[in-house]
Amino acid sequence: MRGAFVTIEGIEGVGKTTSLDTVRETLGRSGIAFRITREPGGTALGERLRELLLHADDGEPVRGETEALLMFAARAQHLSLVIEPALERGEWVVCDRFTDATFAYQGGGRGVDTEFLECLRDGVQRGREPDLTLLLDAPVEVGWARIANRSHDRFERERKEFFERVRRAYLYLAERNPARIKVIDATQSREAVAREIDAVLGRFVAEWKAR
Numbered sequence: 001m002r003g004a005f006v007t008i009e010g011i012e013g014v015g016k017t018t019s020l021d022t023v024r025e026t027l028g029r030s031g032i033a034f035r036i037t038r039e040p041g042g043t044a045l046g047e048r049l050r051e052l053l054l055h056a057d058d059g060e061p062v063r064g065e066t067e068a069l070l071m072f073a074a075r076a077q078h079l080s081l082v083i084e085p086a087l088e089r090g091e092w093v094v095c096d097r098f099t100d101a102t103f104a105y106q107g108g109g110r111g112v113d114t115e116f117l118e119c120l121r122d123g124v125q126r127g128r129e130p131d132l133t134l135l136l137d138a139p140v141e142v143g144w145a146r147i148a149n150r151s152h153d154r155f156e157r158e159r160k161e162f163f164e165r166v167r168r169a170y171l172y173l174a175e176r177n178p179a180r181i182k183v184i185d186a187t188q189s190r191e192a193v194a195r196e197i198d199a200v201l202g203r204f205v206a207e208w209k210a211r
């Protein structure tokens with residue numbers, strides 16, 4: 001049986017990377033073989049594209065369309081070299097950000113045309129979609145406060161309104177895809193968020209195994 005594809009989404013600092021610890025524990029306890037990866041990145045070329053995307057500092061404005069194309073370039077590598085082969089072997093793949101992030105940041109945040117993004121998605125993913133997405137949601141200030149003493153990348157230097165648009169776009173995606181995207185209230189304590197993720201993922205594992 002092929003593995004399940006799980007993605008974790010949300011604006012900066014809400015606790016995506018932190019939640020991977022809970023995911024490791026829940027999947028480990030269920031005896032599931034899994035690999036954890038991230039976007040942009042996940043392959044050698046993808047990590048180089050990530051570097052360009054997050055830290056391009058030539059002073060030249062970067063168009064949202066350019067960002068989207070680079071994101072999907074990295075994603076094409078990641079899907080064909082890492083994600084698809086692992087799923088085929090029966091491993092689960094857990095990805096820290098995926099295509100919902102492109103719709104939220106480049107679509108919602110930068111205003112890139114949704115049809116353009118859908119076209120790239122369809123060409124690159126050929127029907128592959130995450131089976132489960134955990135969307136960690138919190139007001140922009142909450143995430144910001146949590147990463148206040150970190151050095152900021154090109155996105156994190158954006159203004160508050162940008163992230164408000166990104167957050168709204170994520171919530172809109174969740175509304176449109178309620179079966180796939182589960183919204184987790186990320187304003188809660190670490191322990192409460194971990195419990196909720198464990199419960200949602202645990203239920204999903206049981207359903208997946210029962211198919």
Ligand SMILES: Nc1ncnc2c1ncn2[C@@H]1O[C@H](COP(=O)(O)OP(=O)(O)OP(=O)(O)O)[C@@H](O)[C@H]1O
Nearest residue numbers: 011012013014015016017018019146188189190193
């Ligand atoms: N529920 C929580 N309550 C308080 N602090 C938290 C919570 N979850 C995570 N943190 C802390 O907030 C900071 C950001 O968490 P984390 O790096 O997991 O966020 P992220 O969503 O991966 O951020 P980024 O978008 O920058 O990758 C970390 O210092 C983490 O320990």
Ligand SMILES: [Mg+2]
Nearest residue numbers: 016017018096
């Ligand atoms: Mg992170």
